[in-house]
Amino acid sequence: MRRVVTVGPEVGLHARPAAALVAAAARAPGAVRIGREDAAGASMVDAKSILSVLTLGAERGQRLILEAEDAAVLDELATLIETP
Known part of the structure; x- marks a missing residue:
């Protein structure tokens, strides 16, 4: 499954928000991947x-x-990324 989300925190996806995201992803079964949506692709x-x-x-x-x-x-991951 795939979803596009927008980074909400003012500091972006740095130290604390990234750590929370990784902790949530680590609890998930199977592969969890993330990437930037760029003009050149992801x-x-x-x-x-x-x-x-x-x-x-x-x-x-x-x-x-x-x-x-x-x-x-x-x-869960989308909420972590999008919540300011």
């Missing part, structure tokens, strides 16, 4: 890796793509 990384998530450099207003096997996981 480069997906493992959402269970803090280093991978931080390398996205996602700023407020940036659109991200989430992929997971479960809709409930997507809902």
Whole structure:
């Protein structure tokens, strides 16, 4: 399953928000991936890796793509990313 979300926190997806996202992804069964939605396409990384998530450099207003096997996981992650 796939969902497009917009980064809401003013600081973007940095340290604290990224750590919360990774913790939630780590609890999910199966693969969870995240990537930036760019004009050049999406480069997906493992959402269970803090280093991978931080390398996205996602700023407020940036659109991200989430992929997971479960809709409930997507809902939880989307809430974490979109909530300011």
